[in-house]
Amino acid sequence: MEDKSSSILYYLPVTPRDEAWGICCTTAGHQRVTSGTSYPVSRHPERYSFIKNRGRILNEYQLVYITAGAGSFESASCPETAVKAGTMLLLFPSEWHSYSPDPHMGWTEWWVGFRGGQIDRLAENGFLNPSHPVYAIGTSAGIESCYREIIAAVEQERAGFQVLVSSIVLHILGSVLFKHTTQLHSENPLVAKINRAKALLRADTECRVSPESVAAELGMGYTWFRRAFREYVGMAPAQYRQAVRLNKARELLASTSYTVSEIAYRLGFESVSAFSLFFRNRERESPLAYRMRYRGEPGRGATRK
Numbered sequence: 001m002e003d004k005s006s007s008i009l010y011y012l013p014v015t016p017r018d019e020a021w022g023i024c025c026t027t028a029g030h031q032r033v034t035s036g037t038s039y040p041v042s043r044h045p046e047r048y049s050f051i052k053n054r055g056r057i058l059n060e061y062q063l064v065y066i067t068a069g070a071g072s073f074e075s076a077s078c079p080e081t082a083v084k085a086g087t088m089l090l091l092f093p094s095e096w097h098s099y100s101p102d103p104h105m106g107w108t109e110w111w112v113g114f115r116g117g118q119i120d121r122l123a124e125n126g127f128l129n130p131s132h133p134v135y136a137i138g139t140s141a142g143i144e145s146c147y148r149e150i151i152a153a154v155e156q157e158r159a160g161f162q163v164l165v166s167s168i169v170l171h172i173l174g175s176v177l178f179k180h181t182t183q184l185h186s187e188n189p190l191v192a193k194i195n196r197a198k199a200l201l202r203a204d205t206e207c208r209v210s211p212e213s214v215a216a217e218l219g220m221g222y223t224w225f226r227r228a229f230r231e232y233v234g235m236a237p238a239q240y241r242q243a244v245r246l247n248k249a250r251e252l253l254a255s256t257s258y259t260v261s262e263i264a265y266r267l268g269f270e271s272v273s274a275f276s277l278f279f280r281n282r283e284r285e286s287p288l289a290y291r292m293r294y295r296g297e298p299g300r301g302a303t304r305k
Contacts, residue, residue, distance in 0.1 A: 007031045010154045018162040023116035025165045026060050028150050033069070033106040040100075055098030060115040061128075062091040063172055064099070065147065067139055069107025073099040077130040083107075086138040088176050092123070092130045110147040114169050127177065137179040146172050193218045194232045197225070201241045205248045206268030211237035246282055249275075253291040260287045 009029035018024040033039055055074075066087045073089055074080040075097035083089070083099065085107075091097055093115065101107035122128050137143075150165045197214050214237065215225035229237050245267055252263045264275035279287045 008151060010151070012154060012162070013157075014162070018166075019116070021116070021163060021166060022118040023114055023166040023169065024162050025112060025114045025150070025154075025169060027062075027113035028111065028147070028154050028165070030108075030110050030147065030151065032108045033101050035104055035106045037103075037106060039103075053098075055096050057094060057096050058091060058113070059093050060113045061093060061119055062089075062111055062113045063169070063176070064089040064091065064109055064111040065143060067108045067110065067144055069101050069105045071099060071101035071105075071107050073097070073134060075130065075133055078133050081134050083134070084136075086136060086140075088135040088137050088143075090128065090133045090135065090176075092128075092133065095130050097133075110144065112147065112150055112165075112169055112172070114166060116166070118170070122173075135176050135180045136183070137176055140175070140179075143172055143175055146175075190228050191232065193220065194229055197229060197237065198233065198240065201237065202244050204241070205245055206266070207241060207245065208268060211241065242278075246279070249279055249287065250283075250290070253287055254294045260291075263287070 007029065009027070009031070011027050012025050014024045014026065031040075066083055066085055066089070068085050070082070070084045072080055073083050073087075075091075076095055089099060101109075119128070146168050150168050153161045153165050153168075197218060200209065200214050200217070201211070211226070212222045215222045218225065220228075226236055229240070233240055235243070249263060249267060252258055252266065253260075256263075258266070260275070261272050264272045267275065269275040269278065276286055279290070283290055285293070
């Protein structure tokens with residue numbers, strides 16, 4: 001490790017058009033803090049600066065990724081928490097927070113700041129919560145490369161760079177939530193059974209196997225099975241089966257020459273009208289209209305059943 005700490009930081013221009021995209025980036029950077037160095041190292045604009053003991057409040061979200069070293073984090077909604085390499089910190093607007101490296105170890109951090117209606121909606125729908133701002137996702141070369149790509153795009157500031165970097169932010173955020181959710185369930189013995197249940201339901205496009213029989217095959221009571229399935233997958237087994245059925249219907253309509261009647265039969269519907277009603281309730285158009293629109297053939301095949 002070099003003797004001196006190093007920093008790269010950018011504060012980005014945001015236009016009304018960038019705002020209209022629904023998410024825009026405000027800052028990005030990288031900082032390596034060596035042991036014995038006072039923190040923060042770099043001088044920031046007034047709205048970003050903070051003193052360790054006083055903390056700060058931002059008007060944006062930030063994703064701060066610690067890739068080496070260790071330290072601590074605390075916020076208005078989260079008590080002081082130990083931070084180590086492989087930790088992602090999610091900062092919330094209007095939420096007091098403070099963080100710093102261990103003075104005996106230092107750390108390496110990457111960050112990106114952002115705001116917008118897309119992120120606000122994620123928070124409103126419970127995907128992001130100020131009470132859970134610390135994610136132990138482990139070190140990831142892929143996520144670190146995303147930060148590098150953001151910084152490279154920011155350095156050049158080519159036309160449309162905000163669209164690019166804000167999309168990378170969403171990718172980072174999705175990766176963090178995926179890794180976090182996967183880790184939460186990694187030691188749950190029910191996960192293997194739920195994945196087996198999903199495989200059975202995916203294979204049963206004709207709906208000849210009931211969710212109750214799947215639960216029985218897995219040696220689980222249906223009430224317990226349904227609760228565990230819904231918690232892990234996000235929908236009940238019967239809903240999942242219908243979603244699989246709908247995806248198969250779309251695939252057959254778009255990529256085969258089967259008639260609507262043949263597709264209804266292959267998917268186990270009692271009649272063409274039952275299939276058409278099922279499809280129309282979910283797609284807001286008939287199976288035949290979907291096929292013509294998908295293939296770009298308006299008016300063709302209108303007499304087929």
